[in-house]
Amino acid sequence: KAGVTQTPRYLIKTRGQQVTLSCSPISGHRSVSWYQQTPGQGLQFLFEYFSETQRNKGNFPGRFSGRQFSNSRSEMNVSTLELGDSALYLCASSLGSSEKLFFGSGTQLSVL
Amino acid sequence: DQQVKQNSPSLSVQEGRISILNCDYTNSMFDYFLWYKKYPAEGPTFLISISSIKDKNEDGRFTVFLNKSAKHLSLHIVPSQPGDSAVYFCATLADNQGGKLIFGQGTELSVKP
Numbered sequence: 001k002a003g004v005t006q007t008p009r010y011l012i013k014t015r016g017q018q019v020t021l022s023c024s025p026i027s028g029h030r031s032v033s034w035y036q037q038t039p040g041q042g043l044q045f046l047f048e049y050f051s052e053t054q055r056n057k058g059n060f061p062g063r064f065s066g067r068q069f070s071n072s073r074s075e076m077n078v079s080t081l082e083l084g085d086s087a088l089y090l091c092a093s094s095l096g097s098s099e100k101l102f103f104g105s106g107t108q109l110s111v112l
Numbered sequence: 113d114q115q116v117k118q119n120s121p122s123l124s125v126q127e128g129r130i131s132i133l134n135c136d137y138t139n140s141m142f143d144y145f146l147w148y149k150k151y152p153a154e155g156p157t158f159l160i161s162i163s164s165i166k167d168k169n170e171d172g173r174f175t176v177f178l179n180k181s182a183k184h185l186s187l188h189i190v191p192s193q194p195g196d197s198a199v200y201f202c203a204t205l206a207d208n209q210g211g212k213l214i215f216g217q218g219t220e221l222s223v224k225p
Contacts, residue, residue: 004155033212033213040121041217042116042118042201042216043201043218044215045212045213045214048212056206056212058212090155090156100158100161101213102158103157104155105153105154106155
């Protein structure tokens, strides 16, 4: 079974731009969660989608948004990028109510 | 405020010795805890978990201990191997809906040959 796939692996943007990150979950997994990892902050929860509906949301500004498609694939969008948005963005999938998450390798975003 | 804390950003251990990684949490309502391991350029992978109805869970070289009264858990790795060198995150399940884990800041373990 293929794992969680995130594209692109690396991304360089400038302040003020917007970016869209993509995540394909493990086949059969209906829950997709997004996390931001920065040095010293660990993994910060962004949001979770289940069956195309946002089920949970973390404490991030409205510039961070996401969506999930009928095939469970998910996208995350960050608008009006700031330098502080530079981070590793991780996507994880699970069967639904499972607490065990399976992570992708992440998208490393650098904002210049 | 950090609800799950790993106060040691790094730990260095000799191969063959025990590695002990610590984690504290603030909310006594948390009842399920997990440890994830992360290598550079890879996503975290699930390592071991423990429910609050237990105080110890063992899986091979990895043992997690939970002290509910102290709101503290620890991960023991015995014996430590160079391949165990990675960042270890403890996490707790924030609610029953799944997919929302609260992570600590991580501890970077280095196992020296």
